[in-house]
Amino acid sequence: MAKLELLPAVDVRDGQAVRLVHGESGTETSYGSPLEAALAWQRSGAEWLHLVDLDAAFGTGDNRDLISEVTGAMDIKVELSGGIRDDDTLAAALATGCTRVNLGTAALETPEWVAKVIAEHGDRIAVGLDVRGTTLRGRGWTRDGGDLYETLERLNQEGCARYVVTDIAKDGTLQGPNLELLRTVCAATDRPVVASGGVSSLADLRALADLVPLGVEGSIVGKALYAKAFTLEEALEAVAK
Numbered sequence: 001m002a003k004l005e006l007l008p009a010v011d012v013r014d015g016q017a018v019r020l021v022h023g024e025s026g027t028e029t030s031y032g033s034p035l036e037a038a039l040a041w042q043r044s045g046a047e048w049l050h051l052v053d054l055d056a057a058f059g060t061g062d063n064r065d066l067i068s069e070v071t072g073a074m075d076i077k078v079e080l081s082g083g084i085r086d087d088d089t090l091a092a093a094l095a096t097g098c099t100r101v102n103l104g105t106a107a108l109e110t111p112e113w114v115a116k117v118i119a120e121h122g123d124r125i126a127v128g129l130d131v132r133g134t135t136l137r138g139r140g141w142t143r144d145g146g147d148l149y150e151t152l153e154r155l156n157q158e159g160c161a162r163y164v165v166t167d168i169a170k171d172g173t174l175q176g177p178n179l180e181l182l183r184t185v186c187a188a189t190d191r192p193v194v195a196s197g198g199v200s201s202l203a204d205l206r207a208l209a210d211l212v213p214l215g216v217e218g219s220i221v222g223k224a225l226y227a228k229a230f231t232l233e234e235a236l237e238a239v240a241k
Protein backbone atom coordinates (compact mmCIF):
# COMPACT_ATOMS: atom_id res chain seq x y z
CA MET A 1 0.00 0.00 0.00
CA ALA A 2 1.18 3.52 -0.78
CA LYS A 3 2.45 5.58 2.11
CA LEU A 4 0.94 8.90 3.10
CA GLU A 5 2.90 11.75 1.52
CA LEU A 6 3.77 14.60 3.86
CA LEU A 7 3.92 18.18 2.61
CA PRO A 8 5.48 20.54 5.14
CA ALA A 9 4.09 24.02 4.60
CA VAL A 10 5.79 27.35 4.11
CA ASP A 11 3.19 30.14 3.99
CA VAL A 12 4.63 33.51 3.03
CA ARG A 13 3.25 36.87 4.16
CA ASP A 14 5.15 40.12 3.70
CA GLY A 15 8.36 38.18 2.98
CA GLN A 16 8.18 36.05 6.14
CA ALA A 17 7.25 32.43 6.81
CA VAL A 18 4.11 32.59 8.95
CA ARG A 19 1.33 30.47 10.37
CA LEU A 20 -2.23 31.71 10.68
CA VAL A 21 -5.15 30.55 12.82
CA HIS A 22 -8.25 29.63 10.78
CA GLY A 23 -6.50 31.37 7.85
CA GLU A 24 -7.43 34.78 9.29
CA SER A 25 -5.36 37.75 8.28
CA GLY A 26 -3.87 39.37 11.40
CA THR A 27 -3.33 36.10 13.30
CA GLU A 28 0.20 35.63 11.92
CA THR A 29 2.97 34.09 13.96
CA SER A 30 6.26 34.70 12.16
CA TYR A 31 8.91 32.02 11.67
CA GLY A 32 11.56 33.97 9.77
CA SER A 33 13.01 33.34 6.35
CA PRO A 34 10.81 31.25 4.00
CA LEU A 35 13.93 30.02 2.18
CA GLU A 36 15.53 28.86 5.43
CA ALA A 37 12.31 27.13 6.49
CA ALA A 38 11.98 25.37 3.13
CA LEU A 39 15.63 24.28 3.12
CA ALA A 40 15.22 22.96 6.66
CA TRP A 41 12.25 20.78 5.63
CA GLN A 42 14.23 19.55 2.63
CA ARG A 43 17.24 18.67 4.82
CA SER A 44 14.91 16.79 7.17
CA GLY A 45 13.85 14.48 4.35
CA ALA A 46 10.72 16.08 2.91
CA GLU A 47 9.79 14.92 -0.57
CA TRP A 48 7.31 17.77 -1.02
CA LEU A 49 7.03 21.41 -0.05
CA HIS A 50 3.63 23.14 0.16
CA LEU A 51 4.41 26.78 -0.58
CA VAL A 52 1.72 29.47 -0.26
CA ASP A 53 1.81 33.13 -1.25
CA LEU A 54 -0.63 34.43 1.35
CA ASP A 55 -0.44 38.03 0.17
CA ALA A 56 -1.54 36.89 -3.28
CA ALA A 57 -4.35 34.83 -1.72
CA PHE A 58 -5.53 37.78 0.39
CA GLY A 59 -5.07 40.33 -2.39
CA THR A 60 -2.54 42.34 -0.38
CA GLY A 61 0.26 42.16 -2.94
CA ASP A 62 2.47 39.20 -3.71
CA ASN A 63 5.79 37.57 -2.90
CA ARG A 64 6.37 36.40 -6.43
CA ASP A 65 10.17 36.86 -6.55
CA LEU A 66 10.66 35.18 -3.20
CA ILE A 67 8.34 32.30 -4.11
CA SER A 68 10.31 31.84 -7.30
CA GLU A 69 13.61 31.91 -5.39
CA VAL A 70 12.40 29.31 -2.87
CA THR A 71 11.00 27.02 -5.56
CA GLY A 72 14.20 27.30 -7.57
CA ALA A 73 16.30 26.36 -4.54
CA MET A 74 14.39 23.13 -3.92
CA ASP A 75 15.51 19.70 -5.10
CA ILE A 76 12.16 18.31 -3.95
CA LYS A 77 8.66 18.62 -5.41
CA VAL A 78 6.84 21.88 -4.79
CA GLU A 79 3.10 22.49 -4.61
CA LEU A 80 2.42 26.19 -5.10
CA SER A 81 -0.72 28.08 -4.02
CA GLY A 82 -2.12 31.53 -3.54
CA GLY A 83 -3.38 34.04 -6.06
CA ILE A 84 -3.19 31.79 -9.12
CA ARG A 85 -6.32 33.02 -10.83
CA ASP A 86 -5.65 33.84 -14.48
CA ASP A 87 -3.33 33.11 -17.41
CA ASP A 88 -0.57 35.45 -16.20
CA THR A 89 -0.45 34.22 -12.60
CA LEU A 90 -0.67 30.61 -13.74
CA ALA A 91 2.15 31.07 -16.27
CA ALA A 92 4.33 32.72 -13.60
CA ALA A 93 3.59 29.94 -11.11
CA LEU A 94 4.33 27.13 -13.57
CA ALA A 95 7.49 28.93 -14.75
CA THR A 96 8.96 28.63 -11.24
CA GLY A 97 9.43 24.93 -11.98
CA CYS A 98 6.96 23.86 -9.30
CA THR A 99 5.52 20.37 -9.67
CA ARG A 100 1.92 21.52 -9.43
CA VAL A 101 -0.26 24.44 -8.45
CA ASN A 102 -3.41 24.68 -6.35
CA LEU A 103 -6.28 26.83 -7.60
CA GLY A 104 -8.70 28.08 -4.97
CA THR A 105 -10.70 31.20 -5.73
CA ALA A 106 -10.52 30.64 -9.49
CA ALA A 107 -12.33 27.31 -9.18
CA LEU A 108 -15.21 29.18 -7.54
CA GLU A 109 -15.28 32.37 -9.59
CA THR A 110 -14.02 31.47 -13.06
CA PRO A 111 -14.98 27.81 -13.59
CA GLU A 112 -14.65 27.99 -17.40
CA TRP A 113 -11.03 29.12 -17.12
CA VAL A 114 -10.30 26.39 -14.59
CA ALA A 115 -11.82 23.74 -16.88
CA LYS A 116 -9.60 25.05 -19.69
CA VAL A 117 -6.37 24.92 -17.68
CA ILE A 118 -7.21 21.49 -16.28
CA ALA A 119 -7.54 20.30 -19.88
CA GLU A 120 -4.24 21.99 -20.83
CA HIS A 121 -2.07 21.10 -17.85
CA GLY A 122 -3.51 17.86 -16.42
CA ASP A 123 -2.00 16.86 -13.10
CA ARG A 124 0.02 20.05 -12.77
CA ILE A 125 -3.30 21.54 -11.64
CA ALA A 126 -4.92 20.68 -8.32
CA VAL A 127 -7.94 22.42 -6.84
CA GLY A 128 -7.89 23.58 -3.27
CA LEU A 129 -11.27 22.97 -1.67
CA ASP A 130 -11.17 25.24 1.37
CA VAL A 131 -14.33 24.72 3.39
CA ARG A 132 -16.25 25.87 6.41
CA GLY A 133 -18.76 23.11 7.01
CA THR A 134 -19.62 22.23 3.42
CA THR A 135 -19.39 25.79 2.09
CA LEU A 136 -16.36 26.65 -0.01
CA ARG A 137 -14.48 29.86 0.74
CA GLY A 138 -12.40 31.99 -1.62
CA ARG A 139 -10.53 35.32 -1.70
CA GLY A 140 -8.37 34.59 1.33
CA TRP A 141 -11.20 32.48 2.80
CA THR A 142 -13.29 35.63 3.29
CA ARG A 143 -16.09 34.92 0.80
CA ASP A 144 -18.50 32.06 0.33
CA GLY A 145 -18.09 30.26 -2.96
CA GLY A 146 -20.74 27.58 -3.20
CA ASP A 147 -21.36 24.04 -2.10
CA LEU A 148 -18.43 21.65 -1.69
CA TYR A 149 -20.11 18.62 -3.22
CA GLU A 150 -21.69 20.43 -6.18
CA THR A 151 -18.30 21.95 -7.04
CA LEU A 152 -16.54 18.63 -6.57
CA GLU A 153 -18.98 16.93 -8.95
CA ARG A 154 -18.37 19.62 -11.57
CA LEU A 155 -14.58 19.39 -11.20
CA ASN A 156 -14.70 15.58 -11.38
CA GLN A 157 -16.50 15.88 -14.70
CA GLU A 158 -13.92 18.39 -15.92
CA GLY A 159 -11.11 15.97 -15.18
CA CYS A 160 -9.52 17.66 -12.18
CA ALA A 161 -6.56 15.47 -11.20
CA ARG A 162 -6.39 16.10 -7.45
CA TYR A 163 -7.99 17.97 -4.56
CA VAL A 164 -6.40 19.65 -1.58
CA VAL A 165 -9.06 19.75 1.12
CA THR A 166 -8.73 22.23 3.97
CA ASP A 167 -11.11 22.41 6.90
CA ILE A 168 -10.79 26.10 7.76
CA ALA A 169 -12.22 25.52 11.23
CA LYS A 170 -9.24 23.26 11.96
CA ASP A 171 -6.48 25.11 10.14
CA GLY A 172 -3.71 26.38 12.41
CA THR A 173 -5.47 25.14 15.55
CA LEU A 174 -3.65 21.88 16.38
CA GLN A 175 -7.07 20.29 17.01
CA GLY A 176 -6.66 17.25 14.77
CA PRO A 177 -7.75 16.78 11.15
CA ASN A 178 -11.40 16.46 10.11
CA LEU A 179 -11.32 12.77 9.25
CA GLU A 180 -15.07 12.61 8.59
CA LEU A 181 -14.83 15.39 5.99
CA LEU A 182 -11.97 13.56 4.28
CA ARG A 183 -13.89 10.28 4.24
CA THR A 184 -16.91 12.02 2.71
CA VAL A 185 -14.85 13.81 0.06
CA CYS A 186 -13.05 10.58 -0.84
CA ALA A 187 -16.43 8.89 -1.27
CA ALA A 188 -17.43 11.65 -3.70
CA THR A 189 -14.39 11.40 -5.98
CA ASP A 190 -11.99 8.84 -7.39
CA ARG A 191 -9.18 11.46 -7.52
CA PRO A 192 -6.44 11.64 -4.86
CA VAL A 193 -7.07 13.94 -1.93
CA VAL A 194 -4.44 15.88 0.02
CA ALA A 195 -5.58 16.67 3.57
CA SER A 196 -4.93 20.03 5.15
CA GLY A 197 -5.73 21.53 8.50
CA GLY A 198 -5.47 20.55 12.13
CA VAL A 199 -2.61 18.04 12.28
CA SER A 200 -1.32 18.15 15.86
CA SER A 201 0.38 14.85 16.60
CA LEU A 202 1.95 11.72 15.17
CA ALA A 203 -1.32 9.95 16.06
CA ASP A 204 -3.15 12.35 13.71
CA LEU A 205 -0.73 11.43 10.92
CA ARG A 206 -1.28 7.72 11.55
CA ALA A 207 -5.05 8.30 11.43
CA LEU A 208 -4.61 10.05 8.08
CA ALA A 209 -2.39 7.19 6.86
CA ASP A 210 -5.28 4.84 7.62
CA LEU A 211 -7.32 6.80 5.04
CA VAL A 212 -4.84 6.13 2.20
CA PRO A 213 -6.92 3.17 0.95
CA LEU A 214 -9.90 5.54 0.69
CA GLY A 215 -7.98 8.02 -1.47
CA VAL A 216 -6.11 10.30 0.92
CA GLU A 217 -2.74 10.66 -0.78
CA GLY A 218 -1.01 13.13 1.47
CA SER A 219 -1.21 15.61 4.29
CA ILE A 220 -0.01 19.16 4.61
CA VAL A 221 1.66 19.76 7.96
CA GLY A 222 2.15 23.28 9.20
CA LYS A 223 1.68 24.57 12.71
CA ALA A 224 2.61 21.28 14.40
CA LEU A 225 6.08 21.36 12.83
CA TYR A 226 6.67 25.05 13.62
CA ALA A 227 5.39 24.55 17.18
CA LYS A 228 7.74 21.54 17.46
CA ALA A 229 4.94 19.13 18.42
CA PHE A 230 7.13 16.60 16.57
CA THR A 231 9.98 16.73 14.10
CA LEU A 232 9.60 16.14 10.39
CA GLU A 233 11.89 13.12 10.74
CA GLU A 234 9.51 11.66 13.35
CA ALA A 235 6.53 12.42 11.12
CA LEU A 236 8.09 10.71 8.09
CA GLU A 237 8.95 7.70 10.22
CA ALA A 238 5.39 7.57 11.60
CA VAL A 239 3.87 7.24 8.12
CA ALA A 240 6.57 5.03 6.56
CA LYS A 241 5.14 1.64 5.60
Ligand SMILES: O=C(O)c1ccccc1N[C@@H]1O[C@H](COP(=O)(O)O)[C@@H](O)[C@H]1O
Residues within 6 Å of the ligand: 011, 020, 022, 023, 024, 052, 054, 056, 057, 058, 081, 082, 083, 084, 085, 102, 103, 104, 105, 106, 128, 130, 138, 139, 140, 141, 164, 166, 171
Ligand atom coordinates in the same frame (compact mmCIF):
# COMPACT_ATOMS: atom_id res chain seq x y z
O1 LIG B 1 -3.00 28.37 3.67
C1 LIG B 1 -3.59 29.26 4.28
O2 LIG B 1 -3.44 29.41 5.52
C2 LIG B 1 -4.50 30.17 3.54
C3 LIG B 1 -5.20 31.11 4.27
C4 LIG B 1 -6.07 31.96 3.63
C5 LIG B 1 -6.21 31.87 2.26
C6 LIG B 1 -5.52 30.95 1.52
C7 LIG B 1 -4.66 30.06 2.14
N1 LIG B 1 -3.93 29.12 1.47
C8 LIG B 1 -4.12 28.53 0.21
O3 LIG B 1 -4.15 29.51 -0.84
C9 LIG B 1 -4.82 28.93 -1.92
C10 LIG B 1 -5.96 29.79 -2.35
O4 LIG B 1 -5.50 30.90 -3.04
P1 LIG B 1 -6.41 31.48 -4.20
O5 LIG B 1 -7.78 31.55 -3.66
O6 LIG B 1 -6.29 30.51 -5.33
O7 LIG B 1 -5.82 32.81 -4.47
C11 LIG B 1 -5.41 27.61 -1.48
O8 LIG B 1 -4.56 26.55 -1.88
C12 LIG B 1 -5.40 27.76 0.04
O9 LIG B 1 -5.44 26.52 0.68
